[in-house]
């Protein structure tokens with residue numbers, strides 16, 4: 009019998025067992041026997057782990073005081089962190105000059121927030137200021153030696169301040185260097201290509217610890233006495249080169265994913281190589297590899313702790329040094345928890361921002 | 376371009392000339408001794424079986440591919456390794472691809488303005504006005520702020536045509552502009568191309584759209600295995616093919 013529908017069927021709401029809290033629970037937690045058992049075991053584990061940890065860290069913890077005697081309860085002794093906080097944040101930076109560090113970090117904080125938050129005006133100008141002027145301002149604030157600021161030698165830098173300086177310079181320089189290396193590796197010019205390949209493969213092939221040792225122990229032996237460069241600077245350069253090599257490979261992955269037609273379309277419109285890369289290829293390639301870039305940044309942020317083996321006192325090293333204080337023996341757990349939380353908050357924020365960025369840059373289904 | 380050439384040929388200006396062009400991919404001889412001239416305002420259709428070298432041929436004209444022997448002369452400039460020549464020629468030739476190749480991270484408007492602003496150094500305002508004019512002509516002005524991913528295939532291809540036109544080219548190359556489209560979208564793209572032809576644009580078009588060829592073409596060239604086997608005006612070509620290979624090909628696509 010021929011079929012003919014003359015009026016459209018109405019849309020019905022979905023069956024109630026698949027919506028709402030009950031539907032969600034049934035579908036996700038209790039959909040089968042095994043699933044139910046796993047849910048119950050998981051709940052038991054959470055129940056036996058989470059409340060004690062929270063009790064230790066918050067409800068039973070000691071917060072105020074100036075000496076070890078203030079810590080009488082069973083919980084964490086945050087007094088230890090509180091008393092040492094200045095050192096954890098600034099290392100051995102002279103106390104009278106703390107404001108310089110605070111100003112430098114507040115400034116970059118404002119600039120970065122300006123650039124990251126949607127709908128702030130004059131992003132180009134602020135970006136240019138951040139890239140070209142801020143590093144100079146930061147250098148004089150941290151190191152001094154001009155404008156009446158006293159010189160603070162780099163061996164006095166330490167704590168979170170040093171960690172952040174290493175991480176931000178690492179990101180700031182490894183990103184553009186990585187892009188150049190990635191473009192070089194895909195270039196048709198043999199010299200640019202082979203130099204990029206050699207650079208990338210060399211730095212990827214050695215562990216960061218070796219790089220840092222080389223920079224602090226080997227390098228001074230080959231360089232004449234009067235040309236010695238600062239230890240921190242050497243470590244920084246080591247980290248930057250090391251991370252650039254990784255960044256280059258991440259970016260190259262993105263470049264390879266861009267269809268050849270994009271390059272051809274740009275070329276046939278008369279765009280030059282650099283304009284094609286800048287306007288067409290890189291924006292798409294970088295967008296594709298945001299997770300990889302942020303991954304590299306997070307790894308870099310955490311890898312900065314390795315500088316402690318060459319005698320630089322980053323956050324972790326400063327905290328560990330405080331454990332040796334005879335007045336404060338036995339508070340290493342609090343110290344490590346503090347360090348871990350600082351790292352976790354920083355890395356988690358980066359990861360969330362990258363997710364936000366991916367969503368924002370999504371411009372409809374790619375064909 | 377050139378009085379001398381003008382005298383030699385007809386009174387018409389020669390826009391594209393190929394002289395004994397040969398090209399190899401490794402050992403594979405893909406273009407064999409290709410020679411022809413295209414005069415200003417002429418519409419040339421190139422057809423032939425898959426893999427015969429049609430795309431390669433038109434991609435050689437703006438140096439997306441490099442030929443190894445012979446001369447390609449576009450608007451009086453000989454294509455050689457001189458980057459300046461390549462740049463000049465690319466500005467003068469628009470190209471439309473089978474896969475549209477719009478820039479997915481830019482809006483339709485930005486797609487159209489990019490090259491006028493950064494290659495021709497036009498002020499943004501002017502570039503946008505010109506872009507709007509061409510978008511209106513391909514009847515897609517209302518989509519100017521959308522991203523390519525939000526448009527249908529036919530709309531994307533019309534944007535691609537507008538994007539090329541924004542550079543004000545004197546020659547347009549089309550490489551199977553409708554073969555990636557669903558049947559109901561083919562017509563909207565062909566209509567735009569027919570309009571363009573009626574306005575006197577010099578066009579080289581790889582396509583198997585018979586009706587389009589009959590409407591606009593001055594000449595149809597049939598390629599097989601890297602050679603131009605037969606060349607004729609469209610009605611003659613389709614109704615009265617001379618070579619066996621052409622006949623075989625036409626019997627397959629009709």
Ligand SMILES: Nc1ncnc2c1ncn2[C@@H]1O[C@H](COP(=O)(O)OP(=O)(O)OP(=O)(O)O)[C@@H](O)[C@H]1O
Pocket residue numbers: 400403405424425426427428429430431432
């Ligand atoms: N980059 C390349 N390297 C080697 N061989 C190639 C390359 N590009 C194309 N070819 C070969 O050259 C021949 C001609 O290719 P071309 O793309 O010009 O064909 P076409 O006539 O456009 O075919 P179609 O109708 O399928 O688009 C084909 O046999 C193809 O396999």
Ligand SMILES: [Mg+2]
Pocket residue numbers: 429430431550551
């Ligand atoms: Mg082709």
